[in-house]
Every structure is written in C-alpha cells, then in structure tokens.
Amino acid sequence: MDAQPQFNLTAALQTWLSPFKKSGSFTDDELNELTSHLLDSMEALQAKELSEQEAFLIATQRLGPVDLLDQEFTKLNRPVLPRQEPVILLLGVLCFIGSRNLFETITGFVPVWLASYWGDTRITLLLDAGLCLATLLGLQLGGMRLIREGHWLGQNFFGRLKQRPVELTLLLGLLVGVSALGAYFAQHSFADFLTMTAQKQWVNQQFYHIHHICWLGFYLVWLLMFLQVVLPYATNQRLFVWLEQAPAGWLVVAGLCVFTCCLGLSIMGMRILAPENGIARFYISAGLASLLSSVVLAGSPRYTAFKRLLLSIAPLFVWYTIALSTALVYEERPSYLVLDWFPVKFFISALVGTLAGMWLGVLKQRNRVVA
C-alpha cells in the first residue's frame, strides 16, 4: 500500500474533467460549477474520516457518469433563448457583411502599400499572399472565440446581447457602415493598381489570382464557421467530435472538400513560386489533405488504424478517378494525370501525408491523456 504514489487531486480532477470537455455539451461555466460541487461533496466526506482519494471516488460516483450528465445537459444546452434567434440571425448577417468589408479593406490597400516598398518583385507577391492568409486565419480564430460561450470574447458578446441588444446591433451597424466606406476606397485603389501593373507590364502581376483565391478562402472560412455552429444545434456534437464518429461516406465527402481547399491554396502558392510548371501542387495538396484527415481522425473510436489510413486516401482516389475520366474524354493530347509517373507520385505523397498525420495524431492523443 505504501508503494502507491501520492494521490494528486489536481491531476485527478483534470482526468475526470477531460471526457466532459471532449463531449462538447458543457460550457466552461458549467464545468466550473460541477467541479465546485465535487469539492464541496469531497469536503463533507473527508469530514467523516475518509481519505482524499476515497472521498474523490465516492463524490464522482455520486455526481453520476459522463453519459448521464451529457444526456441531461444536451437536452437544454442552448446558449440562446428561442425569442432571441431572429436577433442572432440579424447579428450574423451584420458580422458577415462587416467581416467581408474589413477583409476587402485590408486586402485592397495592402498590396498597393507593399508594392510601393518592394516594387515588381516576388517578395511583394509572397507578402501579399501571406497577409491574405493571416487575415483569413485571424477571422476564423476571432469568429470561433466569439461563438464559444466560455471565452471572454464570446461571454462579452452574449452578455451585451442579453443586456443591451439595441446598443450591440447599432455598434455592429456602425462597424458595417464604416468598413463599407473603407472597402469602397480599397476596391478602387486596388483596381487602379491592377491597371498600373498591366500598363507597366510587371513580371510579377498575379495579384488578381491571389485575391480571387483568397476570396474563395473567405467564403470557405464562413462555411466552416457555419458548420461549426449549425452542427452542434443539429447533432449536439462539435464538428471534430462528429467527424471522429461520422460514417465513412461523409468522411470521404469531407476529405474531398479538404483536398479541393488544399488544391486551391497551393495553386496560389504555385503561381508565385513556379508559374511555368505547377504540377507539384497536386502532390503537395495530396500530402497536406491526407495529413489533415488522419490527424482529425486520430482520436476516432470507430475506426481502426488501417481503416483510418484507407479513409484518408479514399477521397484522393475518388478525385483522381473523376479527374482522369473527364481528362480522357475532353483532352486530345495525353493528360498530365498519366504522364511522368503522376499517379505513383500522387499516391505516395498521400501515403506519406497520412502516415505523418497518424504519427502527429498519436502525439495529440498522448497529450490529451497526459492533460
């Protein structure tokens, strides 16, 4: 008995909390409340001469298993009251327009400003593309914090919504108005800039393509946010938790989406780095897409490692079949899809990506257990 390690309450609490956090049906506030209850319960038990460890075990038993609590909480865990839903809808529209204007303002002025420093060089293009991606990332992260009730940004937002909905709506409206003005000027200055680069026959003038692909990214980010908000409403699960248990068909569709997104982004990169020969973008995208898929699926309780490997590569196989069949029908000369060992290189990069993703997934799982 003495050989047993000392009972560590903080670690035990963390282990106890982790499945609750993973289930996604509890807000941070509710978890704090349950923890506080557990500690109260333990205190009472310890007053009856029980050890800390015994008290912890009995107190957690009394509180009930995760499944039961999960069931009870998912029944009602709606951050928004039904009558507020129209207001939320309006706010969502305002946020969309506001962020769109903001994005246009930033991506319109920045290339003009960068070009004034770096001129007709690849650095301008790369910096421009980098900034566009950073803006997208900021938008996604900011948006996710906003809709998460536990985060201070979300708490602030929903608290304000509860207490002063009119003020919040007016504030957002003002933001939309001001950013619209910015977007208007940014759009014009960007258009003038494009005309200037065309007239002066710049070598590096792919700004137009970069920005189009960035807009694609912008809408994809909104689509992702939409999924992350709507899915919990429809299935009571967070996106990633849902993905870990989703049927194989849905996973292949999701994998195809990821691959096309990667392809879109790599087209942007390739136009800057190697405008003449951009075939490498397919290999990069295949590797990246299968890496992301296998990382997301790493914690899946439903699929074995081999099935996960197949599921990560299956979307690429589907894509290749579709692409090849259309190429054979419509292209007269031999397609690049069969030349130069394309399929071999394509699927090998996918396999490497999957294996790397699985390895990262194991690390992720280990962190989860340790935490």
Add this chain to the structure above:
Amino acid sequence: MLQQENLNKELVAAAMVPLVLSVLAQQENYGYEIIRQVRELSGGKLDLAEGTLYPVLRKLEQRGLVESFWQTAPNDRQRKYYRLKEQGRNALATERTNWNLVNQLLQHLWMPNPSLT
C-alpha cells in the same frame, strides 16, 4: 403498511422544480447546499440526483425564474449561487396551488367512506 426506503424516481423528478424553488425562496443558495438541505429535511428519504439538479437549475434560469452569480465562499473557493426572481416567486405560488390541489384530492379519496354498507 409497506415502508419504502426512498421515494421513486418519477415522483422525485416531478417534485424537483417546486423543491428547488422553495429552497431558494428561503435564501439564495448553491447546488450542493440545495441537495443537502432537501436530504436533511426529508430525513434522508428524498435524495435529488446530483447530476440532474444542474440542468434543472439552468432550465429555471433560462425561463427567467432564477438568476445566478459566482461568489467567493468563506473557504476561498468560488461557488455559483442562485437567487429567486420575482417571476420565480409567481411560479412557486402556482406550483403550490397545484400541489395543494393534488394533495387535497388524494386525502379526500383516501378517507374511509362511511356510506358503504
């Protein structure tokens, strides 16, 4: 007469809302203490399921019957307290009327009927 150890689950679940509202009507309180008081007052016969109390409290909060706030307890720990709102008092009055009605009805039905043979 059969003496049961604990009340059945359905009855406890049905009585949950009036019980919680009544405890809160006395003074603002936190989850653990609400359960403890109910257990003590019922002589240990009525045990509210710990995990199910919090969803009920949250539902009451969403319906605007109670409000919650975090407060530091004497032992330096944070606890989430609940306070009855005016709307909650009205709801409690309605509950009281309903439960009294059921009680009176049952009492009446259980009285020995003298007119039979």
